[in-house]
Amino acid sequence: MADLVIDGALLRSVADRVTTAAAEIALDASYSASLDAELGSSAVASALRDAGIQQRVRADAVAHSLLEVGASAAASAAAFEQTDRRLSGGL
């Protein structure tokens, strides 16, 4: 096991950064919409739509992962501080 060092403020800052970044990643439905009329080609529209579907799923997965990671950092900070308070209260 690695040595344990925790700066609660740092963890919250890290968690905040990651969570904010996650919110920027999601792709809305326009990226996988059918653009046959605008593009004037069903082949191009199909290729763009298929790629868009894949990109949206990928973006959701990345955003979900980052939110989970950010939440874990925040939870670590909270748990550490709670434990620290409980231990110090017992002294």
Next chain:
Amino acid sequence: MAVDPQNPGAGEPWAIRVSAAAREQKAARLRGAQTAVSLAVADASGPGWTGDTQTAFTGAIATTTPDLVLLADGLEAQAAALRSYADQVQHIKDQQTALEVRRDDLDGSLATARAQWLQATQEANGHYVTDQVAARRADALSRDIGDLKDDIAGVAAGWDGLVADRARADAVCVAALSTPAVLGRLAVFAGAITPSGQKLLDLLTGLSATDLKALLTARPDLLEGLAGADAEAVARWWSGMNGTGGEISAAQAALILLAPRVIGNLEGVAYRARDQANRMVLEEELAAAKAAVSAAEEMPSFWDMLLGGERVMNAHALEYAAARERLEHLRGIAAALAVVSSTGPRSLVSFSGGPPALGAVAISDLDTASTVTFAVPGMGSTGAGMLAWATSAENIYVGQARLDGSAQHAVVAWIGYEAPGVPPTGGFGVLGTELASAGGDRLASALQGFDAVRTDQPRLNVLAHSYGTTTSAFALTQPGVHVDAFISIGSAGLPAAVTSAGALHATEVYAGQAQDVIPFLEAGSGDQWAWVGRGSTAHPVNPIDVEFGATRFGVDGGAGYYAVTDHSTAVSAGEGYGYLDLGTESLENVALAAVGAGQDVSAYADPGLTDLQQAWIDSLTRGGAPYVR
């Protein structure tokens, strides 16, 4: 897709540029997010946070970086492709407009010239004299018309050129939107070609969970190309994705979630994964079946009944009956799964919603058991009877566990084929081999799938009852199929071509058969239907015959065991015993054969004819004299 020949400049270049700009802007925001994440990792990697959680944090962040980069790169590549495409479409559109103006002008000039030529020709060819001036004008106009036609042909050729240009522009854009820069490793799946079999497995190998989610969301039917894939190749692919300690990995979980109907029945996939997938599908099918019953319970409209009369009512009754039957089949499978037993959780190792709904419920763990028996039922078996068949399978399991407690056993209640119905209401398919042959193919596939998953080669048996023995014989004569033991009980007859135990791909072959008795007249004293089945010319071979060469075991009671009193495998308490009821000599011998202790089965003693049968024969041989005992 082909270019519209009437409108090669179709599309709105300005709208295409708007889409491109939106992608560029999103890519920039993703780059910003990537930078923020990198800074967070840098902060988290300093002296203010060390320990296992920090290591896990930075590790988890690292796994997202390639996807973030791919997203940003992909959006930028799309934007570039769309901008270029917009320019080309604009160019084609401009040329198209010019050609349309030119064509309209030429069409107008041609019409005018034709009218003038007609007039000049009429003037030139007067009734009494030829007007030389008009004739020369007509000649000149004729030449003009020819020139105009040439010009119009030139416009048409230019138009065709635009159509070709647009087709090229479309192809270039599609290619640019489908490169690895946009799709990453999924670029190989772009286009209309659907890979299958080994090729598809190769392409799927190594894809991340995110890749698989993205791929199967865009192409939900893609994995159907794995149907019929080589089970050993599937097993290598699947186990190659295993998580730590053989657990289901994120990639495998994605496949189960997004393609449960394929994964649940894909031979070569680990059974715990198939169970997860099949349970999901069963829930869906149950919900759909309940909805269908509710819908069928609605009476036809008054006007439909008035106008359609009996025809409408009959159709409604049939629809309702079919919906109810399907729901009963599905509920039977669900009920078998829901049983809480000392033998541990059950699993649904294959399932299809049908109709008819088919499935296989495993008692204990097929992924780890050292002795596995596929139990194949006969005539009249449906999903509705899965609870009873799984109980019989559990009886075999219990018998095995008592005989050999050191080994881990598993028994599969396999209703994986459409069994013939019970005559006369269920038809007379039981006298043929069509359903047995089709079922044999499915059973063979299941056995080969098991061999592919369990390369540690546990003991593998097939236990079959009645028409299930006919079905199993078809499976066990196929190339590449082999079991350690085939155990036949109450056989309805093996196919005519299977003349001896040696024809079956089984190291050991066993047969048990209760006293043949006359239906109804001798009910409750033996097997009243098996011999009727063996009366079929398509499956007449009796595995209990000495010359067949099976190891024959007793089922008529002995050494404190109950005798089989009915053709079925399970008889209600107090009404006799079926072949797989607890406490029967039959079940004991089946369990002995299944655990590999075939040398200990009790010997079969030919019971001969019953008194009534003997009396009938005597009566016939005495010219019809009544029998007096």
